[in-house]
Amino acid sequence: MDSENITYSFQEEENIGAAYKKCTLDYQCSQRIVQQYFYRYSADCNGDGVTNCDDYAMLHFNGRALCQLRMDRNELSRNWWKNYTECDPLDSKKFEFY
Numbered sequence: 001m002d003s004e005n006i007t008y009s010f011q012e013e014e015n016i017g018a019a020y021k022k023c024t025l026d027y028q029c030s031q032r033i034v035q036q037y038f039y040r041y042s043a044d045c046n047g048d049g050v051t052n053c054d055d056y057a058m059l060h061f062n063g064r065a066l067c068q069l070r071m072d073r074n075e076l077s078r079n080w081w082k083n084y085t086e087c088d089p090l091d092s093k094k095f096e097f098y
Helices: 016-024 027-041 053-062 075-086
Strands: none
Touching (some): 016 027, 027 053, 053 075
């Protein structure tokens, strides 16, 4: 897992599979894992000089190694980006492919 090993603090002797399952069922633990991932791998994926929600969306869809890939490269990525921009309450009028 990119965001390091999961440690479910009160059950440190558990195996990684059990800790992962418990973490996925615990909102705060899950939230912490996602935050750690984005903190560790945040990047300006679209090259606009700002790291923001668009970059995090690209990081989520493309993965950390390929976050700079354009979101209009195929039907799957276009549809995903369209859904993302339609639910963006801060920027719903803007629709750009990065």
